[in-house]
Amino acid sequence: VDGVASTTLAVIRGGVRTAARRAGRRRVVNVTDAERLASVVTGGALAAFALRRRSLGGAMLGLLGSALVCRGTTGHSTVYEAMGVQGPAAAVPGTVTIRAPVEVIEAVWRDVSGFPHELEEAELRCTPLPAGRGTRVDLTVARASIETVTETLRALKQLAETGEVATTAGQSSGRRRGSRPGRSG
Amino acid sequence: MRAVCWYGPRDVRVEEVPDPVVVNPRDAVVKVTRAAICGSDLHLYGGQVPTMQRGDIMGHEFMGEVVEVGREVRRVRVGDRVVVPFVIACGRCEFCERGLTALCDNTNPNAWMAEELYGFAGAGLFGYSHLYGGYAGGQAEYVRVPFADVGALRIPDGVSDEQALFVGDVFPTGYMAADRCEIRPGDTVAVWGCGPVGQFAIKSAYLLGADRVIAIDRFPERLEMAARDGKAETLDYEATDVHEELRARTGGRGPDACIDAVGMEAHGSTLDAIYDRAKQAVWAETDRLHALRQAILACRKGGVVSLTGVYGGFLDKVPLGAGFAKGLTLRMGQTHVHRYMAPLLERVQRGEIDPTFVITHRLNLADAPHGYAIFQEKRDRCVKVVLTPWDQRT
Numbered sequence: 167v168d169g170v171a172s173t174t175l176a177v178i179r180g181g182v183r184t185a186a187r188r189a190g191r192r193r194v195v196n197v198t199d200a201e202r203l204a205s206v207v208t209g210g211a212l213a214a215f216a217l218r219r220r221s222l223g224g225a226m227l228g229l230l231g232s233a234l235v236c237r238g239t240t241g242h243s244t245v246y247e248a249m250g251v252q253g254p255a256a257a258v259p260g261t262v263t264i265r266a267p268v269e270v271i272e273a274v275w276r277d278v279s280g281f282p283h284e285l286e287e288a289e290l291r292c293t294p295l296p297a298g299r300g301t302r303v304d305l306t307v308a309r310a311s312i313e314t315v316t317e318t319l320r321a322l323k324q325l326a327e328t329g330e331v332a333t334t335a336g337q338s339s340g341r342r343r344g345s346r347p348g349r350s351g
Numbered sequence: 352m353r354a355v356c357w358y359g360p361r362d363v364r365v366e367e368v369p370d371p372v373v374v375n376p377r378d379a380v381v382k383v384t385r386a387a388i389c390g391s392d393l394h395l396y397g398g399q400v401p402t403m404q405r406g407d408i409m410g411h412e413f414m415g416e417v418v419e420v421g422r423e424v425r426r427v428r429v430g431d432r433v434v435v436p437f438v439i440a441c442g443r444c445e446f447c448e449r450g451l452t453a454l455c456d457n458t459n460p461n462a463w464m465a466e467e468l469y470g471f472a473g474a475g476l477f478g479y480s481h482l483y484g485g486y487a488g489g490q491a492e493y494v495r496v497p498f499a500d501v502g503a504l505r506i507p508d509g510v511s512d513e514q515a516l517f518v519g520d521v522f523p524t525g526y527m528a529a530d531r532c533e534i535r536p537g538d539t540v541a542v543w544g545c546g547p548v549g550q551f552a553i554k555s556a557y558l559l560g561a562d563r564v565i566a567i568d569r570f571p572e573r574l575e576m577a578a579r580d581g582k583a584e585t586l587d588y589e590a591t592d593v594h595e596e597l598r599a600r601t602g603g604r605g606p607d608a609c610i611d612a613v614g615m616e617a618h619g620s621t622l623d624a625i626y627d628r629a630k631q632a633v634w635a636e637t638d639r640l641h642a643l644r645q646a647i648l649a650c651r652k653g654g655v656v657s658l659t660g661v662y663g664g665f666l667d668k669v670p671l672g673a674g675f676a677k678g679l680t681l682r683m684g685q686t687h688v689h690r691y692m693a694p695l696l697e698r699v700q701r702g703e704i705d706p707t708f709v710i711t712h713r714l715n716l717a718d719a720p721h722g723y724a725i726f727q728e729k730r731d732r733c734v735k736v737v738l739t740p741w742d743q744r745t
Contacts, residue, residue, distance in 0.1 A: 265445050300445065316463065324457045328441040328498070329423065330375040332460045332475065337374070337487045337495060340356030340366040340406035 196246045202238045209234025257306050260315035265300040266326040268292040274325045288318075353740065354408045354491030355719040360398030361727070363409060365717050371487060371495035376423035379499030381435060385512045386413035386490045388722050388736040389437075389520055390546045391614075391661050395480065396723050399615065400663060402464065402481040410490025411437035411477040412520040414512060417503065418493070426500040433503040434515045434696070435496055436523075436688035439475040439486065442501035453685035458497065459484040473685060490719060492740045504692050507700055513737065514699050517551070517706040521735075523691035525551025525612070528659035529559050530691075531682040532608035539563040541597060541606035541649065542583070543642040545573035547709045547735045548659060549612035553581035554704055556610075565600060567593060567642075572711075572732040580708040588645075597649045605651035613642035614660020623668065640666050647674050647681075658683035709735040716740040 197205070213231030216224045237243050243251075264271055275290050287308035292301050303322070307315050324331045356366045371380055389412045394400050414434040417427050427433060440452035447455050455474035459465060464482050465472035475497075478488015487495060496503055506515040525548045532540055540556040542549050545568035556564045566577035567586045574585040586596055597606060624641040646656050647670050656679055674681060698704055711734045714722050722736040 263445070265443065265448070313463070320462060324441075327443045328377070328457050330377060332439075332441075332458050332484070332497065333374060334460055334485045334487070335374065336372070338352075338354070338369040338371050339404075339408055339487060340354065340358070340364070340368050341404070 196251060197237060197241050197243050202241050205234045205238030207238075209236075209238060257308050258310045258312055258315050259304065259306045260312070260319050261302065261304045262319040262323050263295070263300055263302055264323045264326050268294055268301055271301055271303060271322065271326050274322060278322065278325070352492035353716055354487075355410060355716065355738075356405075357395060357403055357407045357409055358405050361396060361724075363396065363720050363723050365719055366406075368406075368408065368491070371491075371493050373419055373421045374495065375497060376421040377498050377500060378421040379417050379424055379427060379496045379503060380419040381413075381415040381433065381489075381494050381496050381503070382418045383413050383415040383489050383491060383494055383740050384432075385415070385516045386410050386716070386738045386740065387516055387520070388412075388490070388719070388726055388738065390548060390726075391479075392723070393727050394615070394661060394663070396727055400480045400482070402461075402485075404481060404485075407478070407480070407485070408487040408491055408494075409478045410488035410494075411479055412516065413477075413489030413494065414506070414516050414519060415489075415494075417499070420499065424499050427503045427505065431503070432506045432512075432515075434506055434519045434692070435477075435489065435494075436502045436504075436692060437477055437479075437520045438502075438685065438688045439477065439484065439497050440501050440689055441498055442689075447501070447689075450687055450690045452501075452687045452689040454687075461485055476685075490716065490738060492716070502689065504696065506696070510696065510700050511707075513707045513710065514705060515696065516737065517547070517709070518692050518696050518699065519688065520686070521547045521709070522551045522555075522695055522704075522706050523688045524548050524659055524686040525553075526555040526558075526691055526695060527686050528552045528610045528612060528657045529555035529561075531657045532556070532559075532610065532655045534559045534561050534608065536560055537562045538607040539565065539601050540608045540610065541565045541567060541646070542577075542610045542612055543567045543646055544612035544614075544660060545570070545577045546612065549573075549610075550576060550581055550709050550734075551706070552610050552612050552659065553577055553583045557582065558698070558703070565597065565606065570729055573734060576709070576734060593645050594649050601651070605649055605654065607651055608655040608657060609646035609650045610657045611642050611646050611660050614658075615640070615662045615664075627667070640669065644668070644670055647671075647679065650677065650679055652677045653679070655680045655682060659686075710737050712736045714738055715742060 209231045213228050216228035216231055271292055289306045291304045294301050305315055305319055321331050352370050353365050354368045355363055357363055373380060392409060395403055417429050417431045417433055420429060438453045439458040440447050440455040441457040444456040453474050458475040459472050461481050461484055462472035475484025475486055477486050529552050534556060538561050540561045542552050542564060545566050553564045553566055564583040565586055566583040567588055568574050569587055569589045577583040578585050650656050711732060712722060714736060716738045719738055725731045725733040726736055
C-alpha cells in the first residue's frame with residue numbers, strides 16, 4: 167500500500183466522527199475509582215438516613231443520596247462534564263484479524279494515524295497467525311470510546327485488505343432532489 | 352435519472368434522483384438495461400425489514416452496461432455487458448477467499464448495526480436496507496457497483512439480457528438451496544414455496560441429480576409452472592395434509608431433503624400459522640415460520656433442511672426437538688452468489704436451462720409500483736416482474 171488517497175482519509179474521518187457521535191449518546195466515565203466508591207457509600211448512607219425522616223428535608227436528602235449512588239455506579243458526573251473534567255485515562259482495547267502481512271498493516275497504520283486527535287495515544291500491536299490466517303491486530307487507545315476503537319480497526323482492516331473503505335457517502339437517493347443534472351437529461 | 356424509491360410500507364415511487372458516480376477506486380457505474388423485482392423485495396415493500404429510510408433506491412437483481420470505472424478496476428471495461436450479483440463482496444477477506452462471499456467482512460459500511468443485532472456482520476447488499484449497508488439499488492437507470500472486478504460478470508454473446516439477469520440472484524439462490532441438500536441418485540426433494548427461487552430450486556435439484564421433486568404451494572399458477580417447466584410433482588397445501596401426503600408419496604420415509612423457499616412471511620391455514628400471524632402483528636415475533644415447521648417435521652431421518660427463504664429475527668415454536676431426534680442437518684444463509692455465477696451462466700449458454708421461464712410480467716421502470724402491487728398480492732398470475740428502464744414501450 168503506497169499512500170492512501172485523501173478521499174479515503176476523509177471517509178475514515180467521517181466514519182470515526184459517526185462512531186464518536188454514537189458513543190456520545192453513551193455516558194463516559196469521568197470519575198476516578200476511589201471517588202466512585204466514596205460516592206456510593208456516602209449516597210447510600212444519606213438515603214438510609216433520609217428514609218427515617220418523613221419530611222421535605224428528608225425527601226431532598228434522599229434524592230441527593232440516590233444521585234450520589236448513581237454517580238458512583240455509572241462513573242459519570244454531569245457536574246464534571248460541565249466543568250470539562252476528564253476522567254482517568256482508561257485504556258480502551260480492541261482487536262481484529264486482518265488477512266495481510268504485518269508490514270502492510272503497519273504501513274497503512276502509519277498513513278492513517280495522527281488523526282483524529284483521539285488516536286494520538288494509540289498503541290498498535292501486530293501478531294502473525296499460523297497457517298496463512300493473517301495477522302491479529304490489537305489496538306489500545308487511551309481515553310477513547312469503544313466505538314472509535316472498533317471503527318478505526320475496521321477502517322484499518324478494509325484498507326489493508328481491499329485498498330479502500332466501504333462507503334455509501336454521496337450516493338443518490340430520493341431524499342434530496344435536483345442537486346445535480348441527470349445523465350439522462 | 353429515474354429510480355424506484357421506497358417511502359414506506361406499500362409505498363414505492365419512481366422519482367428523479369441524482370445520477371450515481373464512482374466514489375471508490377474499485378467502483379463502476381452500470382447503465383441498467385434489465386432489473387427484476389425479487390421476492391425478498393416484498394419484505395421491504397411490506398415494511399418487515401427495519402432500517403429502511405424514505406427515499407432509499409430499491410433493487411438488487413439487475414444487469415446492464417458498464418459506463419464508468421474507477422482507477423483500480425481491471426477486469427471489466429466501459430462498454431461491457433454485465434450481470435451483477437446482489438451481494439457486494441471485496442474478494443480479498445478470509446470469507447471471500449473461502450467462497451463465502453455473502454459473509455464478506457469488508458463491504459457493509461453499517462457493520463455495527465448488524466453486529467449489534469446478529470453478533471457479526473455479513474456483506475453489504477444492493478438496495479436492501481441500512482442494516483445491509485444502505486447501498487442504492489439497481490431498479491434505476493444507473494447504479495454504482497462497488498468492487499466491480501469481483502462482482503460484475505461479463506455476459507457472453509448469444510446469451511440475452513433476460514437470460515443473464517437471474518444469474519445475479521434467484522437462479523444461484525435456488526441452486527445453492529439444492530446444492531446444500533447433498534443430493535444423491537434416487538433422492539426425493541420437497542420444495543416449499545414455488546415463487547421464482549422455489550422454481551429455480553426445483554430445476555436445480557434435477558440438475559444436481561434428484562430423482563423426484565415435490566413442489567408445495569397454494570397458487571395454481573405457481574404449481575402449474577412447477578409442473579410444466581420444472582417437471583415437479585405438485586402438492587397444494589390448502590387441499591391436503593402436507594405431512595401425511597409427503598409420507599404417502601415417499602413410501603413412508605419422508606423426503607431426503609426439504610427446501611424452505613418461503614422464509615419469514617409464510618402463509619398457512621393451520622392453527623400455528625394463525626398464531627404466528629397474530630404474534631407478528633404485535634411484534635412479539637418477527638418471523639412466521641409455518642413452512643419451516645412443516646419441513647422439519649416432514650424430512651426423513653438424517654436428512655437435510657435447507658433454508659433459502661429469508662429469516663430476519665426471532666422465531667417461536669421451532670420444533671428443534673424433532674430436528675434433534677431425527678438427526679437433521681439444518682443449512683441456511685444468504686447466497687454466496689459469486690461462486691455460482693460463472694458456472695450457471697455457462698449452463699445457460701449451453702442451453703441446459705433458460706431462466707426466462709419464470710417471467711410473467713415485463714414492465715417499464717415507470718410502472719414499478721404496479722409491479723410491486725401485483726407481485727405482493729399475487730394478482731394477475733404474477734410470478735416474476737422484469738423492469739426495463741430504457742425501453743419506452745410499456
